[in-house]
Amino acid sequence: MAHVWRMIAQRLAFGLVTLFVVSIIIFGATELLPGDFAQAVLGQAATPEAVATIRRELGLDRPWAVRYFDWLFGVLQGDFGTSLAQRGRPVTDMILSRLGNTFFLAIYAAAMAVPLALTLGVLVALWRNSLFDRIANSTALSAISFPEFFVAYILIFVLAQSGYFPSMARMPAGADLGEKLYRAFLPALTLTLVVTAHMMRMTRAAIINLLASPYIEMARLKGMRPSRVIIRHALPNAIAPIANVVAINLAYLITGVVVVEVVFVYPGLGQLMVDSVSRRDIPVVQAIALIFAAAYVLLNLTADVISTLSNPRLMHRT
């Protein structure tokens, strides 16, 4: 077991390094600003005195590295600084309530998408080149090509129009789980549809890839039923590619969430980010970008660990 823990620790350390560099990029990007932060906040017409005051207030007169580590240590303690647009309001305050909503939506969508996509992917691989396969494949290819907001508005047009589901996913404070699930159904369904298409195609490709291996041929020659060949022989070896597929698509959810939250006016991080971008509220955008990037890095890391664990050959590769 020792080497397993060592491998996981290694990957975690590597992920931390990545996150550290990502945080430097996210923070450092503001340095690319022509002029500076204070100028950008106040606009062209600002007097030099006003700019100087803001600069002192924001600590912009200190060197870059000092400000970066200040920010980083703040972040590590859960303090993302204060918003520029709503003077003095801590960013953590603005984010915290929405963070839960976004995670709720992402998990909701994942809980629908993952089983659906894997089942469909296995079925399509099983009946490949059949009519079902062709229809599923071309539908998936089209669904991938659709912008998320197109899918969302079609769902609103079909399902919300006729009054089955609300098109505005406002979350009342004291809603119980059932109520929340009902209200967030359309945004979750949109994400599910978009992600399922990707995931199904990748699962199909992963399984078909495996079906070419000799031991599958052997199992088939022994006269085993095709369903048993797939479930008992192909699937366990497909865990690594499938874990990858799932992680990649969950990471993809992160970007999908932004657009979908805006369409359905869902009170999540994505919507806050879009609002903050148009208000040029840099600290808020930085904080949310860091959270999304961390989730993204973590998901990729998990996929990596799972695929290594499922394949002993990868484990002993030095």
Place this chain on the structure above:
Amino acid sequence: MGFLIFLFWAAITLGVAMAAAWAFRAVATAVTRGETQRALRNAPLTASFGMLVIFIYLVVAILAPLIAHFPEREVVGSQFMPWSGDHWLGTDALGRDMFSRMIYGTRNTVGIAFATTALAFLIGSVFGLLAATVGGWLDQGLSRLVDVMMAIPSLIFALLLLTIFGTSIVTLILVIAVIDSTRVFRLARAVAEGVVVMDYIEAARLRGEGLVYLITREILPNVTAPLVAEFGLRFCFVFLSISALSFLGLGIQPPTADWGSMVRENATLITFGDITPLLPAGAIALLTVAVNFVVDWQLYRASGLKE
């Protein structure tokens, strides 16, 4: 009952699309000669449908001022007028003609997406080929930089950069191009890596050829095929991300007609059962599907697989 009607219309649309694709292929094989003709004759219907759609979009983009009845940015009626003989698709939230804006949108949206993809390819392949050819610290440095940039989801990264630089068409093109060039870099470098170790490159090096000659005359011709196929796929991604940003109100800015922002501006109509705002979104989807069909066919041809 509603479902049956939907199925009926879907079947009719599919039939018309297939007939159009077939006719397009027939015309295309009639006017071309030699290699192109042979390739086109064997094109599947999906691919010829894709080519037909791309062709129509091109024509519409070029002839936009002739097709549209009304100017792109002028208020020509009251708000949200229904479909009529004058205003084929009604008017938008400000009273501008929807149909004319759709037509001009072809030019703006597709044109900007194309320019961005081309720029992304220029940046990505130049650095990718350089990294593969020069190797050493340049390769290491560029590759690690790209790794880190790819660790941030691209839409999130784009939003971050747009906050900093503000939203205008030029920054939009630059930001998306730089972010997407990382993917092109990966591919160009990987493909070129396989070419660089070939004997003829070694020979050229020993002849004393310079870096520019090596890249443009020896390596580039051997990596074009995968890069061209990637261009189609990248175009789809760029097109979708620009549309998404425009939809979020952070991409192409009004009053420029653009499909993404047209959806956003008129979205309220959907809740009243009017499908007009779905049309620009559908136009985006149709072009992406078409490009995907053509790319699929090209990849299949390039892979040399025969069933």
